[in-house]
Amino acid sequence: xxxxxxxxxxQEDNRRIxxxxxxxxxxxxxxxxxxxxxxxxxxxxxPDLILMDLQLPGIDGYEATxxxxxxxxxxxxxxxxxxxxxxxxxxxxxxxxxCDAYITKPYSPRALLARVRELLDQSAET
Amino acid sequence: MIDWLPRRVARLPVGIxxxxxxxxxxxxxxxxxxxxxxxLVLRDSDKRATELVGLQQKIAAYRQxxxxxxxxxxxxxxxxxxxxxxxxxxxxxxxxxxxxxxxRAQFIAGKDSALIEQIRGAYAELIDIGSxxxxxxxxxxxxxxxxxxxxxxxxxxxxxxxxxxxxxxxxEAEMVSSAGLSNRHYRLSQTVLIGVALSSILFxxxxxxxxxxxxxxxxxxxxxxxxxxxxxxxxxxxxVANQDELGELARGLNHMxxxxxxxxxxxxxxxEHKSQFLANMSHELRTxxxxxxxxxxxxxxxxxxxxxEEIQEVLGRVVQNGHHLLGLINAVLDxxxxxxxxxxxxLDDYDLRSLIQDAxxxxxxxxxxxxxxxxxxxxxxxxxGLGDAQRxxxxxxxxxxxxxxxxxxxxxxxxxxxxxxMFRVEVSDTGPGIxxxxxxxxxxxxxxxxNSSTREKSGTGLGLAIGRKILxxxxxxxxxxxxSERGSxxxxxxxxxxxxxxxxA
Ligand SMILES: [Mg+2]
Numbered sequence: 001x002x003x004x005x006x007x008x009x010x011q012e013d014n015r016r017i018x019x020x021x022x023x024x025x026x027x028x029x030x031x032x033x034x035x036x037x038x039x040x041x042x043x044x045x046x047p048d049l050i051l052m053d054l055q056l057p058g059i060d061g062y063e064a065t066x067x068x069x070x071x072x073x074x075x076x077x078x079x080x081x082x083x084x085x086x087x088x089x090x091x092x093x094x095x096x097x098x099c100d101a102y103i104t105k106p107y108s109p110r111a112l113l114a115r116v117r118e119l120l121d122q123s124a125e126t
Numbered sequence: 127m128i129d130w131l132p133r134r135v136a137r138l139p140v141g142i143x144x145x146x147x148x149x150x151x152x153x154x155x156x157x158x159x160x161x162x163x164x165x166l167v168l169r170d171s172d173k174r175a176t177e178l179v180g181l182q183q184k185i186a187a188y189r190q191x192x193x194x195x196x197x198x199x200x201x202x203x204x205x206x207x208x209x210x211x212x213x214x215x216x217x218x219x220x221x222x223x224x225x226x227x228x229x230r231a232q233f234i235a236g237k238d239s240a241l242i243e244q245i246r247g248a249y250a251e252l253i254d255i256g257s258x259x260x261x262x263x264x265x266x267x268x269x270x271x272x273x274x275x276x277x278x279x280x281x282x283x284x285x286x287x288x289x290x291x292x293x294x295x296x297x298e299a300e301m302v303s304s305a306g307l308s309n310r311h312y313r314l315s316q317t318v319l320i321g322v323a324l325s326s327i328l329f330x331x332x333x334x335x336x337x338x339x340x341x342x343x344x345x346x347x348x349x350x351x352x353x354x355x356x357x358x359x360x361x362x363x364x365x366v367a368n369q370d371e372l373g374e375l376a377r378g379l380n381h382m383x384x385x386x387x388x389x390x391x392x393x394x395x396x397x398e399h400k401s402q403f404l405a406n407m408s409h410e411l412r413t414x415x416x417x418x419x420x421x422x423x424x425x426x427x428x429x430x431x432x433x434x435e436e437i438q439e440v441l442g443r444v445v446q447n448g449h450h451l452l453g454l455i456n457a458v459l460d461x462x463x464x465x466x467x468x469x470x471x472x473l474d475d476y477d478l479r480s481l482i483q484d485a486x487x488x489x490x491x492x493x494x495x496x497x498x499x500x501x502x503x504x505x506x507x508x509x510x511g512l513g514d515a516q517r518x519x520x521x522x523x524x525x526x527x528x529x530x531x532x533x534x535x536x537x538x539x540x541x542x543x544x545x546x547x548m549f550r551v552e553v554s555d556t557g558p559g560i561x562x563x564x565x566x567x568x569x570x571x572x573x574x575x576x577n578s579s580t581r582e583k584s585g586t587g588l589g590l591a592i593g594r595k596i597l598x599x600x601x602x603x604x605x606x607x608x609x610s611e612r613g614s615x616x617x618x619x620x621x622x623x624x625x626x627x628x629x630x631a
Contacts, residue, residue: 013416014417
């Protein structure tokens with residue numbers, strides 16, 4: 001059974017790149033364009049991994065991550081922060097909110113795919 | 127009281143010039159007063175002394191009178207014993223001399239004149255009787271003359287003697303009392319003079335204290351305020367009571383302080399806006415670039431279908447240029463942040479050894495691609511440092527990247543050393559080297575060696591400028607020694623412990 005990945009990203013192109021990349025390698029994709037929708041969708045569908053944009057309309061990625069972590073069913077789901085806001089301190093803030101990985105844009109789709117697989121393998125082991 | 131007076135003086139609505147003039151003039155007046163009192167006292171003493179001298183002369187004159195009287199009585203008595211004509215003549219002359227003595231006594235007698243008048247009366251009587259006795263002797267009536275002498279002259283002479291004594295006693299008593307009075311007067315004058323002098327000094331001290339304090343207190347306050355402004359504390363006010371030039375100066379200072387405060391807040395706001403703008407711009411520029419690079423890589427990976435070889439090569443160039451553009455965006459952002467004073471170092475403990483080793487590992491693939499060897503020479507006991515490890519790594523990566531970029535054959539060398547306060551890191555290459563005239567300019571923004579062979583190398587021309595700023599923020603410096611065709615050695619030095627980042631203009 002293929003793994004499900006939730007993409008929470010407000011920007012159309014970024015969402016499409018992730019979708020095209022991950023669908024082509026056989027993942028099932030869920031999409032949300034805001035923090036609140038993303039949190040609702042995650043609680044509803046229990047994805048195997050979440051790609052979280054940090055700059056989102058409404059509640060931001062940090063807050064969405066905190067809310068996801070508050071739900072016991074999602075407490076251990078890997079969350080990857082994806083951001084173009086690479087200020088020093090942002091990374092620490094993302095980890096503090098509960099992210100497992102931090103990728104800055106522009107990322108190499110190849111590298112992102114490798115990281116996603118790595119995290120899925122890790123969570124499958126435990 | 128000690129502060130009340132200077133405050134009172136400060137509040138006087140007159141200028142400093144007037145205050146000083148008035149205070150100095152009033153002191154001058156006080157000193158003139160001391161002088162005048164002194165002169166009065168002197169004149170008085172002089173008058174007293176003259177009076178005493180007059181009294182002494184008077185006593186001397188009275189004593190003369192006493193002597194003469196004695197002589198006359200003696201002459202009169204002698205005339206009775208030695209009755210020759212010569213003696214009688216002498217006695218007669220003696221008697222006549224009284225008038226002169228009296229005139230002199232009368233002249234200086236003053237309040238004794240009543241007594242003198244009595245004495246003169248007694249003398250006149252004595253002269254009459256004397257003349258009568260001489261007449262009797264001349265007539266040969268010596269017995270009658272003797273009788274007259276015994277009966278009239280003896281009591282008269284007693285009275286005369288008593289009166290003259292009393293004259294002298296009076297004069298002497300007058301002198302004693304006058305001397306006593308003069309003494310008391312002197313003491314009083316002395317007290318007055320000392321009193322006036324002391325109060326003048328006290329007055330001068332108080333006026334001096336009040337005036338100087340009324341001037342120095344606001345100056346001190348203003349000095350402290352200026353210090354505060356120099357240390358960035360704007361907006362505070364000082365309360366200065368002065369209504370003179372200093373008061374105006376203080377009002378000006380307060381006004382300036384307020385203006386600076388407003389300006390500072392405006393600048394702060396502008397700086398915040400700029401900071402936000404930079405962050406937004408970074409985001410806005412990276413988002414489309416991210417999409418371009420992402421799609422290109424997806425195409426190149428064949429996700430949208432097979433890609434012919436020639437197109438693959440072009441896609442590679444798109445990705446390469448996209449990354450170059452990204453490098454430029456990041457570099458410009460870094461520079462703007464540094465220039466806006468917004469590049470904040472994250473100061474932490476770091477291990478220079480591992481920073482260098484990690485940086486070398488990061489560029490190793492590029493070195494291998496070009497067949498270059500990276501020779502690392504680090505002392506085993508390199509101490510730990512305090513600074514921004516991420517930014518130091520940025521400098522190291524830039525220097526290593528440049529060395530690899532410009533070197534085709536030979537090797538890259540990295541070495542580090544530490545003295546008690548500083549680290550020194552050197553990155554050497556066997557590349558084409560940098561002409562002397564270019565060496566000072568390569569650390570400037572957007573400067574690349576103007577030469578077609580190096581222009582081909584992709585680079586932002588900002589890496590060294592940013593590296594220099596990063597080192598300046600650490601209180602360190604960066605430099606190069608190089609000879610054309612002989613390779614270059616870039617070096618940087620930074621304090622081992624950076625407790626606070628430095629201001630970079
Ligand atoms: Mg976004």
